Amino acid sequence: MIINRSKYSIKSLLVVTIILVMTGIAAADEWEDLASTPPMGWNSWNTFRLEINENLVKDIADMFVEMGFKDAGYEYIVIDDGWQIGRDDNGNILASKDKFPSGIKALSDYIHSKGLKFGIYSDAGTKTCGGFPGSRGYEFQDARQYAAWGVDYLKYDWCYTGNQSAPDCYRTMSEALKAAGRPIVFSICEWGTSKPWLWAKGIGNLWRTTFDIRPCWDCGKKVLSKGVQVENFIGFTKILDLQVGLESYAGPGHWNDPDMLEVGNGNLTLDENRAHFSLWSILAAPLMMGNDIRNMKAGILEILTNKEVIAVNQDVLGKQGVKVKDTGDLETWVKQLHDGSRAVVLFNRSEKSAEITVSWTEIGYPSKIKSFVRDLWQKKDMGTFRGGYKAEAPAHGVVMIKVMPVTK
Secondary structure: OHHHHHHHHHHHHHHHHHHHHHHHHHHHHHHHOOOOOOOEEEEOHHHHOOOOOHHHHHHHHHHHHHOOHHHHOOOEEEOOOOOEEEEOOOOOEEEOOOOOOOOHHHHHHHHHHOOOEEEEEEEOOOEOOOOOEOOOOOHHHHHHHHHHHOOOEEEEEOOOOOOOOHHHHHHHHHHHHHHHOOOOEEEEOOOOOOOHHHOOEOOEOEEEOOOOEOOOOOOOEEEEEOOEEEEEOEOHHHHHHOOOOOHHHOEOOEEEEOOOOOOOOOOOOHHHHHHHHHHHHHOOOOEEEOOOOOOOOHHHHHHHOOHHHHHHHOOOOOOOOEEEEEOOOEEEEEEEOOOOOEEEEEEEOOOOOEEEEEEHHHHOOOOOOEEEEEEOOOOEEEEEEEOEEEEEEOOOEEEEEEEEEOOO
């Protein structure tokens, strides 16, 4: 009998071992597949700041489906700062019952029922930027709670961190998320102060490259950061300039993040909104909407749901676009796509419309090659051209095209 029990025990042990190994492989694959293309979704901060609640978030989830955002590829709904209120006697993070009376798990379940994913916010410091409890010293406990709630995305901020080491702090939370066992996209919101593109690959899936965006063309405000005057609350053109040279650090599963979209916010014109969206798309930036999608103009909805422009952002090759020409007010940006074609943005920063020319050599093609051109905003085939293409770009606006060499 002893021999038989040993035989069965060994067999059972082998079965259990195989199951554990296969489960581990599956879990590793799930983590590996996170953010294989830039995350797309909505975040509450840009419009609502700390004034969030469960009815608002449910409304946004409903609109994702009803207005075609889910169909266009947006999937994450992220509640930013202000959802938390304190900790219980055991140190567990507590959500505000006034704002979220049904609890975070119920909200997460509601969002999942729509076929969407749920994201949440915390901070590497003792407090969040809004003054609520941060995760410093509670990383593993908070990560377990997020996993239990069904969280799919964590935005992790950098307020009240004192002299903490950013790489160490973000590595700790990264390890905590993995230990919790649920694959969660990890968004590093350190504002680019310690150049996270140099160290964050393998720790997070995306990392902020600049201070905060604002819904303006080129505004900025000087603030003191670690004894140095820096520009914060900046317009999207200033953020765009700071992305030059970072393209080699981005790719599937690890993206430069120039901050959330301000499309539909502030006093940006329709052309400026279209330029903002085009440039974030060619940068392979995360496309996280920050407007009130329940109340917006038809033109903004058209911009945010243009599937041809979104396809450029979501291209599986994962190349970040680069600026290949700059003549002052007129710029050319290009992104290599998986099928050998190129997406091109002709960007006009001037106060009046201007003709911009792109040559095929500037985007990596031989000068004599014939290429087919499609305008992605007009959704119109423009024909076949040899050597290059030119178009009239509006003031503070863009022309965005896809260029495909003709092989026959």
